[in-house]
Amino acid sequence: MNSRRPTLLIVDDSPTEIRLLGQVLGKDHDVRFATSGEEALTLIRRWPPDLVLLDLVMPEMNGHEVCRGLKADPATRHIPIIFITGASDEDNEVQSLEAGAADYISKPINVPILRTRIRNQLQLHQALTEMRLAASVFHNTMEGILVANPEKNIIDVNEAFCRMTGYDRRDLIGKNIGILYSDRLEATFYSDMWNTVQRHGHWAGEIWSRIKSGESHPQLLNLSRVQDDGGETSHFVFIYSDVRFLLDQSKRLEHLAYYDALTDLPNRHLLMDRLHQLVTQGQRCCTQGAVALLDLDGFKPVNDRFGHYAGDAVLIQIAERLKGILRASDTAGRLGGDEFVLILPDLNAEAEIENSLTRILQSIAEPIALPREQVVVTGSIGVAFYPRDGLDPDRLVRRADRAMYRAKAAGSNCFRIYDAESDGDI
DSSP states (O other): OOSSOOEEEEEOSOHHHHHHHHHHHTTTSEEEEESSHHHHHHHHHHSOOSEEEEOSOOSSSOHHHHHHHHHHSTTTTTSOEEEEESOOOHHHHHHHHHHTOSEEEESSOOHHHHHHHHHHHHHHHHHHHHHHHHHHHHHHOSSEEEEEOTTOBEEEEOHHHHHHHOOOHHHHTTOBGGGGBOTTSOHHHHHHHHHHHHHHSEEEEEEEEEOTTSOEEEEEEEEEEEEOTTSOEEEEEEEEEEOHHHHHHHHHHHHHHHBOTTTOSBOHHHHHHHHHHHHHHHHHHTOEEEEEEEEEESHHHHHHHHOHHHHHHHHHHHHHHHHHHSOTTOEEEEEETTEEEEEEEEESOHHHHHHHHHHHHHHHTSOEEOSSOEEOOEEEEEEEEETTTOSSHHHHHHHHHHHHHHHHHTTSSEEEEOOHHHHOOO
């Protein structure tokens, strides 16, 4: 019991009985009074006591009716009720217990016995309340809970664990915990885990568990050893947290860090990494590569006329076309707006890229279907070669950008290769 004084409600139509009980019980309890069944029901529903001392014989509403009314109400059904009455016959005692009473005391009252019975019922009520709370947590928590006996055989699991693993409760009860062991973990992992539990009483960490389908799923496990009063192991409690959502979320966040959210092409961050790979590979293998900057022509009018949703649809279509034309070793990325970057490693000759860029420009210029009509955009591409036009990624991008503006100046829908005389030495 906690330090709060228990609250008792004494229900009796006799002021004398109320006064006597109040005197003997008021020292250890907060005592309230009701002189009728109706008044008792009103008080209990407004201020629920920890225990009710209820007279059996009262006018208008007797004790049995009050008891049945309280037990029928989910808000008051767990409050213990002790009948205190002068009616000592067996039939009344049986009816009182059948109505839901926790105890039945006949008058005259033996005060020490009354106090002991009240204390016992309050302690039992507290223990049952804690058990109901524990059961509610067990059944309603989002964490999977499994309980095993000292032989590591499963004796109970909650609904969350069944949802997490696909097992029905009947599939698991009586089975050894080894049914959940995953082939992804070595046998030494489990032996080390159990050694830690035996030494320290608990283990916590990441684990893979085999679910009903045979797959292994990642989980966080908190495993505890519970001891009885003699210090012996009574059972083990496993609390599982499903981390698949967290892992999926982590993968999504990692993907967003390197890929454009609209087109799913590599973003600026990943493009710079790929450019450094181009330079590193060229230095190691003595190969040449190219960096091409692509800017769409006629995109802004589409965006202005049909709105940003139409503009986004155009960008997505262009991205898909680029991915469909380039080699597996090539990279198409989006810098932002209507600007794209193409990274083309392992080129044998300039003519090889000229054919690829021609196909790209033709593909971009094909009509794009929007909900209301078709639109056409074209592309201007500038190209810089490694190692001829630069040995570092930034210089290659700047020179490809300069060549791209020359392509735009030439009327768009074309590509230009960087030329120091025409584009300047940058």
